[in-house]
Amino acid sequence: NAGVTQTPKFQVLKTGQSMTLQCAQDMNHEYMSWYRQDPGMGLRLIHYSVGAGITDQGEVPNGYNVSRSTTEDFPLRLLSAAPSQTSVYFCASSYAQRGGIGEQFFGPGTRLTVL
Amino acid sequence: GDSVTQMEGPVTLSEEAFLTINCTYTATGYPSLFWYVQYPGEGLQLLLKATKADDKGSNKGFEATYRKETTSFHLEKGSVQVSDSAVYFCALREYSGAGSYQLTFGKGTKLSVIP
Numbered sequence: 001n002a003g004v005t006q007t008p009k010f011q012v013l014k015t016g017q018s019m020t021l022q023c024a025q026d027m028n029h030e031y032m033s034w035y036r037q038d039p040g041m042g043l044r045l046i047h048y049s050v051g052a053g054i055t056d057q058g059e060v061p062n063g064y065n066v067s068r069s070t071t072e073d074f075p076l077r078l079l080s081a082a083p084s085q086t087s088v089y090f091c092a093s094s095y096a097q098r099g100g101i102g103e104q105f106f107g108p109g110t111r112l113t114v115l
Numbered sequence: 116g117d118s119v120t121q122m123e124g125p126v127t128l129s130e131e132a133f134l135t136i137n138c139t140y141t142a143t144g145y146p147s148l149f150w151y152v153q154y155p156g157e158g159l160q161l162l163l164k165a166t167k168a169d170d171k172g173s174n175k176g177f178e179a180t181y182r183k184e185t186t187s188f189h190l191e192k193g194s195v196q197v198s199d200s201a202v203y204f205c206a207l208r209e210y211s212g213a214g215s216y217q218l219t220f221g222k223g224t225k226l227s228v229i230p
Contacts, residue, residue: 004158033217042204042222043159058217090158104218106158 002026004107006091012113013081021076021110023091030096032074033104036060036087043090049074050096081114088112117142121205121221128195128228136190136224138179138205146207148172148181148188149218153202162190162203195228202226 007022025032033048035058045058049068063085065077074093078085089110095102122137140146147166151159163172168183179190188205205221 040222043220045217048217092159103161103164104159106160108156108158 004091004093004105006089006107006110008110009108010111012115013078014115015082017081019078019081021078021089021091021112023074023076023107024072025074025091025093025105026072027093027105028071029093029105030071032068032091032093033058034064034066034074034076035090035092036085037090037109038087046076046089078112081112083114086112086114117146117207117209117219119205119207119219119221121203121224123222123224125225125227128226130197130228130230131194132228134190134192134195134199134226136203136205136226138188138190138221140186140188140205140207142186142207142209144209146209148179149206149208150177150179150188150190151204151206151220153204153223155201159204195226197228197230200226200228 004025030051034046035043037043044060046060046064047058047066049055052068052071055066055068068074091107092104094104118141120139149164150162152162153159163174165172165181168181171180177192179188202223202225204223206218208218
């Protein structure tokens, strides 16, 4: 089991560029999510998905798109990067269970810098 | 909405000192409570959890008790080690009955343990 994998580990973009952060899990988890982590802000939820073909917005979705075509993959797209999107991005997955979600497993993170 | 408040860091302790990191929460229902740990350069890992009032979660010498009367879930360890240096996040997941798929995180507390 590789768990939750994220690529790339580091990325530098120029303002206005687009890119996709990849996330994959091999645990057959229904629930996947993207967070951003900023100093003094904790983790904030960007988007999440409760299964293939189903996505929803979290706390800070603006400037990001997601799709969930398979159970395993949940890519995060930055449409037009801005310096405010400089952050560390974490993908997480878990089983969905009655009343909510189970333990979340986190990927190692992608550190993104937008110049 | 739900919220989690943690003591601000950073916290610096000498090896073998006693650790307390305070966490209080607000929620409308019956949340489950979690402590996650993030070691340098890594993603978050579940440290311990408690799912109902008076439950005590424990792992690796860390403990936290779910106190509904004070809406608290303070993390404690009797004797910290250098290897405990990390950022600690308190989080809650509220049981809504209709299915709640989000965790709410505190801002994190950075712990540094010096020899």
